[in-house]
Amino acid sequence: MARAATDVSAVLVEGPWRHRLVAAHGARFHVAEMGSGPLVLLLHDFPQFWWAWRAQLEGLAAAGYRAVAMDLRGYGASDKPPRGYDTPTSAADVAALVRALGEREAVVVGHGVSGRTAWALPSLHPAEARAVVTVGAAHPLLSRSVLRERVSRTGAGVTGAALRRQVPVLPERSLLRGDGVEQVLRSRSGPGWPTAEDVHRYAEAVRVPFVAHSALEQHRWVVRSAVRADGRRFAAALRPGTSVPVLQVRGQLDPTVGRAALDAAARYAHGPHLVVEVPGAGHYVPEEAPERLTAVLTSWLARL
Numbered sequence: 001m002a003r004a005a006t007d008v009s010a011v012l013v014e015g016p017w018r019h020r021l022v023a024a025h026g027a028r029f030h031v032a033e034m035g036s037g038p039l040v041l042l043l044h045d046f047p048q049f050w051w052a053w054r055a056q057l058e059g060l061a062a063a064g065y066r067a068v069a070m071d072l073r074g075y076g077a078s079d080k081p082p083r084g085y086d087t088p089t090s091a092a093d094v095a096a097l098v099r100a101l102g103e104r105e106a107v108v109v110g111h112g113v114s115g116r117t118a119w120a121l122p123s124l125h126p127a128e129a130r131a132v133v134t135v136g137a138a139h140p141l142l143s144r145s146v147l148r149e150r151v152s153r154t155g156a157g158v159t160g161a162a163l164r165r166q167v168p169v170l171p172e173r174s175l176l177r178g179d180g181v182e183q184v185l186r187s188r189s190g191p192g193w194p195t196a197e198d199v200h201r202y203a204e205a206v207r208v209p210f211v212a213h214s215a216l217e218q219h220r221w222v223v224r225s226a227v228r229a230d231g232r233r234f235a236a237a238l239r240p241g242t243s244v245p246v247l248q249v250r251g252q253l254d255p256t257v258g259r260a261a262l263d264a265a266a267r268y269a270h271g272p273h274l275v276v277e278v279p280g281a282g283h284y285v286p287e288e289a290p291e292r293l294t295a296v297l298t299s300w301l302a303r304l
Contacts, residue, residue: 008208023100041068043108045111075205092125105128105130110133112256185202193282263275
C-alpha cells in the first residue's frame with residue numbers, strides 16, 4: 001500500500017551546511033553547501049537526494065573546498081517540471097548551476113545515474129567541467145553498447161528492474177509502497193547498510209509529490225533514447241571522449257557495474273584516468289564507506 005505524500009520540508013535536514021534555492025536553466029534547484037575554495041558539485045543517485053553526500057560535504061569543506069550537493073531536477077526541494085529528465089538536460093542544469101553559483105568551473109561528482117551526467121558534462125559543456133568523478137557508474141556509451149547487445153541477443157530492450165520501469169504508473173506505485181525504497185537500497189548495497197534512518201529519510205523524500213515519477217522518468221529516457229534520434233545525438237557528442245581528469249570509484253560489492261566496465265571507460269578518458277575500488281562496499285559508497293570515499297576524493301583533488 002502506498003503511503004501518503006509528505007512535505008518538501010522532509011528533505012531540508014538541518015546540519016552544519018547551508019540550504020539555498022538557486023535559479024538556473026529555467027528552474028530552481030535546492031542545494032546544501034559548506035566551505036570555501038574550488039567548487040566540488042555533488043550529484044546524487046536514485047532514489048536519493050542531496051543528503052546522500054552529507055559526509056562528503058563536511059569532509060571536503062574541511063579540506064579547503066566549496067562543497068555543494070544539489071537536488072537534481074525532479075527531486076527533493078528542487079523544481080519538478082513535467083519534462084527535462086534526459087541526460088543532456090541534466091548536464092545543462094549542472095552547467096547552469098555552476099555559473100549561477102558564481103563559479104567558472106567545477107569538479108563534478110556523479111553517483112549512479114548521475115554518473116552519466118558527470119561523464120556528459122565535459123563533452124556538452126566543456127567550459128564548466130574542471131574534472132569528473134563517477135561513483136558506481138559506467139560510461140554512457142558502454143551502457144548503450146550493452147543495451148544494444150541485449151536487444152540483438154534477447155529481443156528485449158532491457159531486463160529485470162530496468163524493463164519494469166518502462167511501463168507507466170506501476171513502477172511509481174511499487175516505489176511508494178511500504179518497503180519499495182528499502183528494497184531498491186538493499187538490493188544494491190553491501191552488508192550493514194542501509195540503516196533504519198537511511199530508509200526513513202529516502203522513503204520520505206520519495207513521497208514528496210512528483211518525485212517518484214520524475215526519478216523514474218530519468219531511467220525511462222536512458223533506455224528509450226538508445227533507439228531514438230536524441231539518443232544518437234547524445235552518443236555522437238560523447239564519442240570523442242574527454243581530456244579532463246577522470247576518477248572512477250566503485251564499491252567492490254556493487255552489483256550495478258563491474259570493474260571491467262570502469263577499466264573499459266579508459267577509451268573515452270584521454271587525460272589522467274584513475275579507477276579506485278572500495279573493499280566491502282556496495283553501490284552506495286558515499287554512505288557505506290564515507291570516510292574512505294572522502295579520503296579518496298581529497299587525495300585525488302589535491303593532485304589536480
